[in-house]
Each structure stands twice: as structure tokens, then as C-alpha cells.
Amino acid sequence: MDTSPHLARPHWMSLLAQADPAELVQAMGAFAPPADTAWLRPAQTGLYMLRGRVGGTGPQFNFGEVTVTRCSVQAGGHIGHAWVRGSDTRHAELAALADAMLQDADRHASLRMQVVEPLRRALDCRRDEASRKAAASKVEFFTVVRGE
Amino acid sequence: MYVAVKGGEQAIARSLELLAEARRGDTAVPELELAQIRGQLRLGVARVMQEGSLYDEELAALAIRQAAGDMLEAIFLLRAYRTTLPRFGYTLPLDTTAMRVRRRVSGTFKDIPGGQVLGPTYDYTQRLLDFDAAVAAEVAPADVPLPSDMPRVLDLLDAEALIERIEPGSDPEPVDLTREPLMFPADRATRLQNLSRGDEGFLLGMAYSTQRGYAESHPFAGEIRMGEVDVRICPEELGFAIEIGSIVLTECQMINQFHGGNGVPPQFTRGYGLTMGEGERKAMAMALVDRALRCDELAEPNHAPAQNQEFVLSHSDSVEASGFVQHLKLPHYVDFQAELSLLRTLAAQHATDAEEQPLSAAGGQRS
Numbered sequence: 001m002d003t004s005p006h007l008a009r010p011h012w013m014s015l016l017a018q019a020d021p022a023e024l025v026q027a028m029g030a031f032a033p034p035a036d037t038a039w040l041r042p043a044q045t046g047l048y049m050l051r052g053r054v055g056g057t058g059p060q061f062n063f064g065e066v067t068v069t070r071c072s073v074q075a076g077g078h079i080g081h082a083w084v085r086g087s088d089t090r091h092a093e094l095a096a097l098a099d100a101m102l103q104d105a106d107r108h109a110s111l112r113m114q115v116v117e118p119l120r121r122a123l124d125c126r127r128d129e130a131s132r133k134a135a136a137s138k139v140e141f142f143t144v145v146r147g148e
Numbered sequence: 149m150y151v152a153v154k155g156g157e158q159a160i161a162r163s164l165e166l167l168a169e170a171r172r173g174d175t176a177v178p179e180l181e182l183a184q185i186r187g188q189l190r191l192g193v194a195r196v197m198q199e200g201s202l203y204d205e206e207l208a209a210l211a212i213r214q215a216a217g218d219m220l221e222a223i224f225l226l227r228a229y230r231t232t233l234p235r236f237g238y239t240l241p242l243d244t245t246a247m248r249v250r251r252r253v254s255g256t257f258k259d260i261p262g263g264q265v266l267g268p269t270y271d272y273t274q275r276l277l278d279f280d281a282a283v284a285a286e287v288a289p290a291d292v293p294l295p296s297d298m299p300r301v302l303d304l305l306d307a308e309a310l311i312e313r314i315e316p317g318s319d320p321e322p323v324d325l326t327r328e329p330l331m332f333p334a335d336r337a338t339r340l341q342n343l344s345r346g347d348e349g350f351l352l353g354m355a356y357s358t359q360r361g362y363a364e365s366h367p368f369a370g371e372i373r374m375g376e377v378d379v380r381i382c383p384e385e386l387g388f389a390i391e392i393g394s395i396v397l398t399e400c401q402m403i404n405q406f407h408g409g410n411g412v413p414p415q416f417t418r419g420y421g422l423t424m425g426e427g428e429r430k431a432m433a434m435a436l437v438d439r440a441l442r443c444d445e446l447a448e449p450n451h452a453p454a455q456n457q458e459f460v461l462s463h464s465d466s467v468e469a470s471g472f473v474q475h476l477k478l479p480h481y482v483d484f485q486a487e488l489s490l491l492r493t494l495a496a497q498h499a500t501d502a503e504e505q506p507l508s509a510a511g512g513q514r515s
Binding site: 018046048050053059060065066068070072087127128130133137138 | 201290325381393
């Protein structure tokens with residue numbers, strides 16, 4: 001876990017996007033939007049073209065598209081942005097609002113404690129469980145030598 | 149050629165109602181919910197996303213329900229829907245090396261760093277219909293998760309310089325077939341975009357042909373891995389990269405023999421396949437066809453259908469193929485009338501000629 005007093009913005013933006021939308025709604029329930037909240041760019045769903053690499057590590061190729069919802073908001077004197085995979089507008093709105101509020105020095109600590117860290121723990125927990133379940137199907141193959 | 153005809157509006161309206169009724173089926177049975185399709189038909193959802201060329205489980209599930217399970221129709225629906233959405237940009241390249249692996253097998257090495265992980269696969273089922281599948285198994289997780297770093301199996305060969313090395317080079321901007329027409333010869337990046345959207349059945353048949361001797365390439369499944377990969381973008385508004393979520397991908401690295409040529413020593417070469425969701429069969433087929441299409445680059449004889457890029461790439465898309473095959477159902481009345489009248493004239497001519505010529509001469513004619 002990152003123990004620096006202030007989390008870097010790319011980290012929290014990534015986490016807000018990776019979070020389970022229902023968990024984000026619940027965590028953000030405790031935080032009313034600041035009085036000056038204005039939606040600069042209402043949530044809009046569009047496409048990003050996913051890029052792959054030839055052979056996994058070679059030159060880039062266009063693989064296929066993915067739906068992404070973006071949103072920008074001004075809140076508490078800061079501008080918050082969000083880009084989240086999928087078409088869930090509520091997810092993008094709350095992520096943008098949280099991004100604006102996390103930039104506010106007065107609100108940062110409480111948001112980090114009540115929103116960011118619980119979401120991170122939930123995400124880590126889900127990933128850990130999925131990994132351990134996959135690990136349950138790890139195999140050892142034995143080659144049977146013939147003619148001995 | 150077909151021509152527009154007027155009329156039939158009433159009949160079309162009734163046909164659409166019949167379709168809606170047939171799609172819904174017995175109303176005494178609850179309608180399928182999208183969450184059921186997403187959760188219980190995930191491999192169908194993956195195929196529709198991959199060939200619809202749009203990663204969105206919810207939209208793919210909706211398309212499958214609307215198409216009554218006709219996958220090609222669902223793929224068509226998704227392709228059509230994507231044209232209504234604005235394009236925001238391009239993601240950063242997906243890093244499949246950093247995949248959170250859920251399945252990973254190799255047909256070439258039994259002991260691979262990180263181990264072989266079977267994951268959810270039909271490979272070891274007995275393909276017997278299970279009439280009592282209601283009881284869902286609950287997997288007991290292992291005590292220790294998989295290592296976060298799963299090295300690529302092909303890197304083992306790379307260390308001995310026995311396999312071609314694949315690096316970004318000057319990392320050129322790739323052709324985008326959603327914006328530009330397919331031109332020949334197509335480079336490998338362009339071919340991979342085409343194959344990514346290509347019909348699984350078509351690619352599977354093409355791949356099979358390479359194994360049966362049409363473009364022999366002696367393939368081995370070097371590594372197949374499936375799992376979650378982060379999607380990252382770098383928006384202008386921010387000036388730094390962020391993750392916007394994760395997607396499930398299946399990647400296949402095929403290893404193929406190469407006898408050397410074009411100044412390259414004998415070494416193993418690679419074929420590459422990548423699909424959305426769990427799409428192992430498609431990924432393997434794609435990798436085999438990718439390798440076959442590299443024949444000119446590797447100075448191999450180019451004589452098999454799977455090596456002919458104009459043939460493969462022009463016929464891989466199910467939306468284009470089903471559109472062109474099925475357009476034959478549309479009115480071709482004028483066209484056909486013209487053919488009919490021509491044939492009547494020819495038949496009449498033939499009858500007249502037969503009367504005028506002795507039988508022995510007519511017997512040698514074929515028409």
C-alpha cells in the first residue's frame with residue numbers, strides 16, 4: 001500500500017476507473033458534491049481503438065474497439081476528469097467528481113480513507129481470489145518415457 | 149444488380165411482428181436477462197465482441213438476445229451500432245506480458261517458469277451431455293496466488309537465439325481498417341486487424357488447411373495465455389497515462405519451423421493470435437493463418453489458399469460475406485427477366501439449328 005501523504009493523480013484516477021461501479025456509488029454516498037459543482041462535459045460514451053502489438057512485443061496493430069465513457073466536472077475549485085471502460089455514465093460521473101475532490105487538499109485525506117483505500121482493498125481482494133482460484137488448476141505434467 | 153421495388157409495407161410490418169413474436173418464444177417462460185447471457189453464455193459474448201470488433205459485454209449480450217442467438221446477426225448488430233458512437237482516440241498498446249493470468253499452457257515445454265495453469269477449459273471434459281448440470285462447483289482457492297510475473301514462454305527460446313526476435317522497431321502508426329480501405333499487399337499489422345475481426349469458422353478452416361499440407365508450417369502452440377489486461381490511455385487533457393479499466397484477452401504464440409531464407413538463418417518463427425474474452429480456438433486459428441500469410445516475407449513458396457492474402461483477407465469478414473451472399477434474396481426481377489429473355493432466344497435458336505443440322509453434328513455440341 002502506498003503510504004505517502006498524497007497519492008499521485010494517475011494512481012487514483014486508474015483506481016476509480018478500475019473500481020466496481022456499485023462499490024464506488026456506495027463509497028461516494030458519504031460525500032455531497034461541493035456547492036459549485038458544474039458539469040463541464042456531461043458523461044458521454046464513445047469508442048477507443050484498442051492497440052495490440054504484433055507477437056505481443058512488436059509493432060502496433062489496431063485490434064478492435066472498446067466503449068469508454070468520459071466526463072468532466074468542476075467541483076470545489078478543481079476540475080475533475082474521468083474515462084472509464086464501458087457505458088456506465090454514473091461510474092464516469094462519480095469518478096470525475098472524486099478526481100476533482102481528491103485534488104482539494106482539505107478533502108483529499110477523507111476521500112482517500114473512505115473511498116480510495118476501500119476500493120483498492122476490494123479490487124486487490126478480488127484479484128487475489130481470482131489468482132488463487134486459477135492457481136488451484138496449476139499442473140505438473142510428467143513425460144512418460146517409452147521403452148524402458 | 150437488384151432494383152428497388154415499391155409496395156409490401158403491410159407485409160413487412162407483419163413480418164417484423166412475427167419476428168418479434170418468434171424471438172420472444174413462449175411468453176409463459178421468463179425472458180432472458182442480459183446478466184444471464186453475460187454470465188452464462190460468456191463464450192458467445194466473447195465471440196460477438198471479437199468479431200463485432202467492440203469490447204462491451206452488455207451490448208454484445210443485448211445483440212445476442214435480439215438476434216435470437218444467431219451469432220453472425222449479433223456481430224452485424226454490434227458493427228452497425230459502433231458506427232453511431234464517436235471515436236475518442238487510440239489506447240496505448242495492450243501489455244499482454246503483464247496479463248493477470250487465469251489460464252496459461254504451453255505445448256512445447258512442460259516446465260515453464262510460473263507453471264502451466266489450466267483455468268476454465270473444455271479440454272479435459274469428456275464431451276458427454278450432462279443432464280444434471282444444475283449443481284455449480286465452488287472452487288477452493290489455492291493458498292498462494294499465481295506469480296504476478298509470468299514470463300513469456302517464447303523468451304526461453306529467444307535467450308538461445310533460436311527464435312526470431314520481435315521488437316517494435318520504429319513503431320510505425322498502423323493502418324486502421326475502420327478508416328481506410330484494405331489495400332494489397334497488406335503489412336502484418338493490417339493483416340492482424342483484419343484477422344482479429346475475421347470469422348472464426350473461416351479462419352479455423354484456413355488454419356486447418358495449413359496443417360493438412362496446404363502451406364506446411366509445422367506449428368507448435370508455444371504459449372496460450374488468458375487473463376485480464378489493463379486498458380491504458382493518455383488523454384490530451386491530462387498529459388499522463390491512466391488505466392480506464394481491464395479487459396479479458398486470449399493470446400496465442402505459435403512457433404513454426406523455418407528453414408532460413410532472405411538472409412535469415414534457420415530458426416523458429418512466430419504466428420500471433422489475440423482475441424477478446426476467452427477465444428482460444430479463434431486465437432490459435434488466427435496465429436496459424438498469420439504465419440501462413442508471412443510466406444513472401446520469409447521467401448517461402450506461395451501456392452496455398454491460406455498464403456494468399458488477397459483471398460484470405462478479402463473473404464474473412466462475416467458481415468461482408470453474409471451481406472453479399474444474402475443479398476441474392478433481394479429483388480433481382482429485372483436482371484432475371486433479362487436473362488430469361490436471352491435464354492428463350494438462345495433456346496429458340498438452338499431448336500432452329502437442330503432442325504437444320506444432321507443429328508451427328510448436333511451430338512458433338514455442348515451448351
